[in-house]
Amino acid sequence: MASTPPRAATLHEVAALAGVSHQTVSRFLHNKGPFKPATIERVEAAIQELNYRPNMIARSMRTRETGILAAILPSPVTAMPTPTLAAAAELARQSGYFMEISVIEGPAQDRAKRTQELLDSGRLEGVLALGALPGMSEQPRGPGTTALAILDQYDDRLRGIGPLADASALREIIETLAGMGHRRFLHIQGPQDWSSARARREEYLRSIEDLGLDSHGIRGGDWTLESGYAAVSGLEEDSGVTAVIAANDYLALGALRAAHDRGWPVPRRLSITGWDDLPTARYAVPALSTVAVDQRSQGRSAMERLIALVRNEPAPDSTIPVSRLILRESTGPAPEPEPSEVQR
Amino acid sequence: MASTPPRAATLHEVAALAGVSHQTVSRFLHNKGPFKPATIERVEAAIQELNYRPNMIARSMRTRETGILAAILPSPVTAMPTPTLAAAAELARQSGYFMEISVIEGPAQDRAKRTQELLDSGRLEGVLALGALPGMSEQPRGPGTTALAILDQYDDRLRGIGPLADASALREIIETLAGMGHRRFLHIQGPQDWSSARARREEYLRSIEDLGLDSHGIRGGDWTLESGYAAVSGLEEDSGVTAVIAANDYLALGALRAAHDRGWPVPRRLSITGWDDLPTARYAVPALSTVAVDQRSQGRSAMERLIALVRNEPAPDSTIPVSRLILRESTGPAPEPEPSEVQR
C-alpha cells in the first residue's frame, strides 16, 4: 500500500494528463507560439490539477541561467541601512531574480579575494556590493563572467560616482553655517576607501577654500559612534572650531555626546551636522541636522544597475534622488567670541 | 579560429585528463572509499589544471538538495538589526548553505501566504523567519517539505520561546527601579504579534503585581520611535508615573525625547529604560539604560535551529545568551513627591 509520494509533479506528468507532449507544456509555460484554445484549456487544467510548479533547478541546468544574484554586505555591517538592503531585494524579486546575501569581513584584500571567488563560482549571474569594494570595478556579464555592481563606486580617477557619491549637500551645509557666522570648521570623515566618504571630504575641503573659511582639520576615519565621540573629545579647548561636519549620523551622534560631556552646549557653542537622517537622528537631543538620503531608492537603483549589467542592457538613467539638507536643532548661529578671547 | 570556449570544465573532462572514470573523480570529491596514491595525485592534478569547480546546479538536480535557505526579514525591516542577519548568514555559509533573503511586507495574512509559497517552491531546504510570523509554526524537513524556523517563536499557548523571548531582565529592571523608590510605572509595548513583545508585556504586568507596585497602563504598539514619543507625550500631567519601561530602544529613545520636550528631566523626574542596546543608546543624552542582548548569537542560534530542522537532527541545546541589564543615565532615584501634591 504505497501512499502517494509527495514528490512534485513534472512536466511530463502534466503533459500526459493533458494529452499533449511535454514540449507543448513547456511552450505553454513560456508563452511561445500560438495554441489551439482546446490545448490551452487542457494544459491549464492539468497544471491546476497536479499543482504543477516548474523545477527551477532543472531549468537552470539546461539554460545555464540560475537567476541568482548575491549582495555583499559592507564591513562593518552596521554601516548598511536595512532599508537599502530590503529595497534591493524587493527589486530583484520583482525582476525575477533571487538574491542571496554574503557577509565578507576583513581587510580590503580579503574582501576582494572572497568577492572574486563569488564571481568565479559560476553559480551567480550578478553580484552587488552594498558598500565600498576597493580594488574592484564594475563589470557586465559576459559568457562565463558574472556581473558586478558596486553601490559605493568610483571612476578611474577614484572619484565617487553613483547614488552614494553626491556630496553637493555638503557645500550647502557649509554655506548655511557660514551664513550663520561660522568661520572655523572641523570635518569628521568616514573610511577613505569609501568613495562617498572621500567625496564628502573633498567637498568639505573645496567648500572651505572657495568660501574663504578656516578648517581646523579632519578627524575620524571609520563610520562609528566611537570615532565621532573621540573627534570632539580630543578637540583643543582653544581650537576656535564652532561647527563640526560629520560624514554620517553615527559620527555626528558621537560628536553630539562628546560635546555634551564637555559641557559645550549644542548649538550655542558648537554646531554639528550628520548625514543619512537615521531614524534616531530626529529624536536626538538636540535633534540632529543632517542630510536626508533616500536609502530605499539607493538600494533600488543599485540593483537596477546590476540587473542591467546582468542583461547586458544599457545602464538605466539613474535619476539620482537629490539628497536634502535638513536643519534641526544641532545647528545654529556661531557663538560670539568671548570677551576674554577678544582681549588677548 | 575558435578561441577556447570559456565554459567551465566538467567532471568528465577532469576524468578524461586524469585517465580515470568520472565516477572516480566524483568519489574523490566526496572522500568516498580508498584510493591508490597514484590516482589521488592524477585526479588532483587534473582538477588543478582545468580549474575544475563542481556544478552545483547539476548536483542539486540529481540529489534534490539545493543547499539554499531563505531568511525572511521582519516587517518593518528596521526592526531587524543587521548583526543578527549577518550572523545568521555567516553560520549558514560555514555550514555549507547559501542564504537568500526575502522581504515580505504587509499584514500577517499576506506574510503567511507568501511564506507558504516560499515553503512550497521546492527550491529551498529551509526558511528562517527573522521576526514574528503569526499563524505559522516551526516544522522540520520531511520528504517534500521545507523546514521552517522562526526567530520570534511561540508555543501552543502563545507563550514566547526561543532566544528573543527571555524577558526576565524586565523583572530585574522593575526590581531595581522599585529599589530606587519608584512606585508607579508605564509600559510602552511592542507589536503584540511578536512573542517577545508579549513576553515583555506579561513580565511587566506580573512583576508589577508580584512586587505590589502600580501600573499606570500600557501604551505603544509597534517598534517605532514615533510610538514611544507619542506614549510619553500623551501622559497626563498628574499621572504619577515616575518610570517608563519601553519594549525596545526605539520606543525608549522616542520617550526620552518626549520627556525632554515636556521639560521633564530624565531621570530626575522620569526614569526610562529600553531594550536591545542599540549602538546609539549609549551615546544618547542622557545615555539610555537598556538590556544588552547579543544580537549576533541570536542570529546564530536561530540559524543553528533551522539547520538542525533541515537535517532532521535534534535541536541544539541553545545556550541562550543571558540578556544583561545595563544601567546608564536614564534611570535614577524616584523624585520626591512635590510639596503641593503632598498637601492635596
Place this chain on the structure above:
DNA sequence: ACACTCAGAGTGATCGTTCACATTCGGGGA
C-alpha cells in the same frame, strides 16, 4: 588449487527541463 573477500575502479541510467529539429494537419492557389 579453489572459492571467497574486499579494495579499487568502471558503466549506464537518471534527475526535469529546454533546445534543435522533425512531423502532422488543414487550406489555398495553380
Place this chain on the structure above:
DNA sequence: TCCCCGAATGTGAACGATCACTCTGAGTGT
C-alpha cells in the same frame, strides 16, 4: 489533383552531476 506553406505539435538529445550496479584483480584461508 497536386504542391506548398504556415500553424500547431511531437521527438529525442543534451545539460553535469550522483546513484545503483557491475567488474577486475590481488590476497587469504582451507
